[in-house]
């Protein structure tokens with residue numbers, strides 16, 4: 001039975017692996033570029049994932065999250081840049097210690113759920129029988145002998161996740177594991193990922209759902225093919241410009257940073273240069289109408305997503321501590337050598 005615990009969007013992560021100062025890097029990505037034909041997808045992406053942390057890679061549809069994961073898994077060759085896993089191994093060399101789910105790329109529709117699990121279990125050297133408990137937790141047990149072609153989108157996501165998590169890996173690369181899941185099942189998946197993280201696994205999850213920010217030790221936002229911000233969720237929230245909430249009227253977008261406003265239910269939200277801008281918004285809305293309110297509101301994870309996706313000018317990620325080391329190659333760092 002799925003947990004009934006509510007998923008509060010602004011709930012903060014309860015356990016944070018990155019508070020442990022002894023962690024070290026499991027995944028290093030430096031200047032990765034990848035294009036298809038004339039279209040450039042990744043344009044020099046840097047990323048570092050620490051041992052035992054759960055990092056959520058966020059960005060809008062089509063920004064290149066899956067392409068990056070495919071590069072990390074060794075399924076796609078980058079055009080440029082470096083990828084080092086664990087002690088600087090290539091994706092191909094690291095494969096026995098990594099468990100990967102690339103969305104929509106895993107399940108054989110002609111096999112049942114159980115046969116898919118057995119097929120992938122035979123392929124991976126670190127596969128376990130944990131899939132039986134996982135399909136129970138994910139409420140897939142009743143459908144496990146049906147052909148996968150009959151599965152809904154959410155059932156396929158759950159089967160992919162059971163395949164990935166039944167491997168006793170050191171690093172999990174999970175492409176949008178909560179896509180198409182209902183809220184109760186998202187909570188189950190979040191609980192599972194935190195359990196794996198707490199047991200010592202390193203997890204990289206991609207997502208365009210602000211809800212997935214709540215389990216992240218760190219979030220990395222991708223925009224225009226590179227990371228534009230990487231930090232703990234609370235740090236990123238603290239760093240956001242003031243958020244204005246307007247109810248009862250829609251002020252001009254030009255009043256807000258990035259000339260953007262965001263509709264949420266019956267309110268409009270936008271970012272301000274400073275709290276002083278609240279007054280100028282009040283001056284342009286229908287302030288004689290009692291139903292119109294303008295106030296400052298604490299930022300939510302949706303605000304965080306909107307800011308880094310649509311408002312902040314795209315630029316390199318100065319907050320990614322690892323990028324300050326980008327002048328050293330991954331192999332140099334793996335060997336502990338200095339330039």
Ligand SMILES: Nc1ncnc2c1ncn2[C@@H]1O[C@H](COP(=O)(O)OP(=O)(O)OP(=O)(O)O)[C@@H](O)[C@H]1O
Pocket residue numbers: 036041059060061062063064065066067068207208
């Ligand atoms: N094999 C390919 N050939 C050509 N273009 C591709 C290929 N694979 C990905 N792309 C393009 O790369 C871009 C990034 O795709 P990707 O699937 O990585 O996005 P994403 O960030 O994972 O999006 P979503 O959140 O929708 O899953 C898209 O424009 C996509 O069309």
